[in-house]
Structures are given as C-alpha cells and as structure tokens.
Amino acid sequence: MTSQVRGVQLARLLGQWHALPGRRRSPDYAALAGAVRGLLADGRLPLGVRLPAERELAEALRISRTTVTAAYRQLRESGHLASRRGAGSWTMLPGTHRVASTGLWTPLDDRDMIDLGVAALAAPPELLPAARAAAEDLPRYLGGAGYHPTGVIELREAVAAGYTARGLPTSPDQIMVTSGTQHALDLVLRLALAPGGNVLVESPTYPNALAALAARRARITTHGLATDAAGWDADLLLGSLRQGRPKLAYLIPDFQNPTGHLMPAELRERVVAAAHAAGTDLVIDESFVDLPLDGTELPPPVATFDRHSRVISIGGMSKPYWGGLRIGWVRASAPQVQRLAAARVGVDMASPVLDQLVAVHLLADAPAIVAARRTQLAAQRDALTDALARRLPDWRVTAPRGGVTLWVELDGPISSALARAAEEVGVRLAPGPRFGLDGTLERFLRLPFTLPAADLAEAVGRLAAVRYDLDRASRPRWQEPAVIA
Ligand SMILES: Cc1ncc(COP(=O)(O)O)c(C=O)c1O
Incomplete structure (x- = not known):
C-alpha cells in the first residue's frame, strides 16, 4: 500500500x-x-x-x-x-520505538512515562491464583484437539449466567467467546456489514472501533454526544436512525468511552424500536457494564428490548479484570453465533483454552473482584478530579457515574498541542481528535483514572506546567504582513 x-x-x-x-x-x-x-x-x-x-x-x-x-x-x-x-x-520511526497497546508508537526506554493513553487497570491479585487453578483444569481438555470456535462450554455457561443475572435470560448457545471485545467487534462487522456499508456511531467514540470500521471501508455518520450528563439527544439519535437507515449502529450505552455517559432505560427501548423500523442492526458494546461507581443502578441491557434479533451485544474481561487475558464475547441469537463461528474459522479458528479457563475462575469470583475494582476506581476518579480542580481549574469536568475515563473540556482547542508537549515531560495522552472522525474535538481530552492516585496527581502537575508553557509560546511570526500602501 x-x-x-x-x-x-x-x-x-x-x-x-x-x-x-x-x-x-x-x-x-x-x-x-x-x-x-x-x-x-x-x-x-x-x-x-x-x-x-x-x-x-x-x-x-x-x-x-x-x-x-x-x-x-x-x-x-x-x-x-x-x-x-x-x-x-x-x-518511519527510529528503532528505539515499539507499538504500544493503543496501537501507537512509543519510545522503548519510557519507564518514567505516565501513560494516560490507555484506559485499563493492572491485573487484580486474584489473577495468579486463577491462572494456577486453570492449569489444574487443563487435563480435562487435553484429550481433545482444543479447537472450540464458539468457546469452551464452561466459559459460555458462565457468561450466559452473567446476562441472565442482569435480567436477560441467555443460554450458552447464544454466546461466542472471542479473543477480546475488539475481536468480537471485528467478527460481527465481517458478518453484518458489507464493505462500504453505512454505520452510525457516537461522537466521540472508541478509536479502535473506528479503526475496525475503517478496515471494512464503512461509511460512517456520527451522533454527537452532549458534554453535560445527558449524553445522547433522543430526538437526534432516533432521527438519525429513521432518516439515515444505517445498516448498523455501534453504541456504548454503559459508561461510554470516552464520555462515561450512561444511556437511560427509556432511550434504550426507543433505540431498539427505531433500529428495528429502520432495518438497522445494533452492536452494543458493554465493555464497562461491570463498573458502575457510587452505587449507580444500571438500566436493563439494551438487548432486553429486542424482539427481532436486531441487537448483538459484545463485552469482555479487559476492563473489570485484565486486558492481557484477551477474552471477550458476543451475545446474539444461536443461529447468529453459528454464523459467527463459521466466519471465525477463516480468521483465528478459536480462542486459547487455557485463557478461557482462567476467565472461568475469575468469573466464579466476580462479586469480590469487581467490588474491589469499583472501590479502587472511585477513589482514583476522585483523586484525579481533585487534582484537576486544584491545578487546572479552567478545565471542565463532569465526574462519570461509572467506567474508567473522564472526558475533560479544555480551556481552548489545544488537545493535540498539549499531547505533544506532555510527551516531552513524560505524560502520554490520547488527545480529543483521536475519538472523532474529522480532526475536531480539539477542545477535549480523555483522562483515564486507571493508574494509582499518586501517578494521577503527578501527571496533572506536569500537565499544568505544560499548559502554562503553551500560553507563553510565541505567536506565529509569519502571519501575513498588513499591506502598507
Ligand atoms: C468501548 C471499548 N470497546 C472495546 C475495547 C477493547 O477491549 P478488549 O481489550 O476486550 O479487546 C475497549 C478497550 O478500551 C473499549 O473501551
């Protein structure tokens, strides 16, 4: 190319x-x-x-x-x-660089770098015991070839039980295990979207979802989210479905990445009805559904309102547990799962058995692990918002009721310039434009609160210094001279 x-x-x-x-x-x-x-x-x-x-x-x-x-x-x-x-x-990039988990290139020798580009937690202490227990389980699988295109049955049962407990009765044959939520999205797009198909996404949205859509050469239209707590504008969103009749809409209703918005139950129901009327398939990314904070109550899953197999839900272990597991899943109708599994043999055949068994053990311990994650995240969110209020009081922050990110409104269209300057002082940022399509969103910055509180406070201190420097930078010298005649 x-x-x-x-x-x-x-x-x-x-x-x-x-x-x-x-x-x-x-x-x-x-x-x-x-x-x-x-x-x-x-x-x-x-x-x-x-x-x-x-x-x-x-x-x-x-x-x-x-x-x-x-x-x-x-x-x-x-x-x-x-x-x-x-x-x-x-x-090109010098040999001293590697590809970071964001897909971006980063220096190899960056131990002092505080990475605010990644919105994911380090592994919980329960991971190692879960891995040891999984290794003990492995002999049960070693007699077979080890290929399970829809996933090992124990994990499918555990994931199905999770949906059922959330009020959405689900059988294991409605679940396909994937190698992460991103993989789930890619597979669903292969099945549900012809190249060049029309897709509706939120703006801002998750950048790697945009990358998956770009790989399908999707024609993308956006629904702009409000910066206040409301998030989605019901009339505009339903209007985009009715008038645009996209083939597919990709939405993140549970603590949306990056804004942290939570879609209310009533809108969920109306979106499903409008999608059905428009012939639109809904891909609902539930990556953050396990992470409500401050006792926030979750609305029913979007698929609860689905009567016509219009809703495909995707989710995974990365946010509540650990990204390094690479375990995700699709919840769809049983025939859709069969079609996805058939498509998958042309891609990666199946997910690793051992990792799936680790996931089974973690899910068995879910209430304790997830409760500890929520407590940790709430404390880190508060540390980050406090540090911002003290050091960068002109930035506007609405604390989210869940998830792992703040969507900060800056005091000017400086997000990319700030990210470049921050790199110089050892803070990696994901600037606003990465979450949109057309280089807009320069007034916004996503800040995850997945690092320890001390790192977050240190990062904010460095950002405050850099922000001050941006103001002191000289004005461009080659502005057009005024004509003197
Ligand atoms: C909304 C959303 N979807 C998908 C992913 C990818 O998750 P996974 O690591 O399970 O592939 C992320 C990770 O940041 C995300 O925020």
Missing part, C-alpha cells in the same frame, strides 16, 4: 505547529520537525506515508523552502524520515 499526504493535508494536520511550547527558544525548522514527530507519536500521521515534496509543503505552510529542507534533514537524522533521491521521503 503506498499512500501519500499532500501539502495542504499535512498543513491542516500540523495546525498551530508554530505555537508549540518552547518555540521562542527553537528555530522554525526545529519546531516544524518537532510537530511532525508529534503527529507520528499520536498516530495522526501514519508510518510509511510519503510526505509532500519540500517545495509543496513550503507553499502550503507559507514558509521558505530552506526551512522545510532543514526540517526534513533533522527528521532524517532523528530516524523519523527515510528519503530516496528523486523518489521522495517516507515517515
């Missing part, structure tokens, strides 16, 4: 690059090179794309070609650009 970014496109991505912190101290070419490195670090400029020719970028940015030449030279020297004479220059 060869792709190329044109001068005007790169200029748009670079935005206010000349206003980055420290600008007063660094020459233009270094600031430009730094801004390109920042775009690579936050994933907005992919690896292996051809950058515009020097002259083209100089014209798009209205700066001298020598500045671009010097910036490209610096990027080559730092290992961020490979050039072949006469052919062009391609983005």
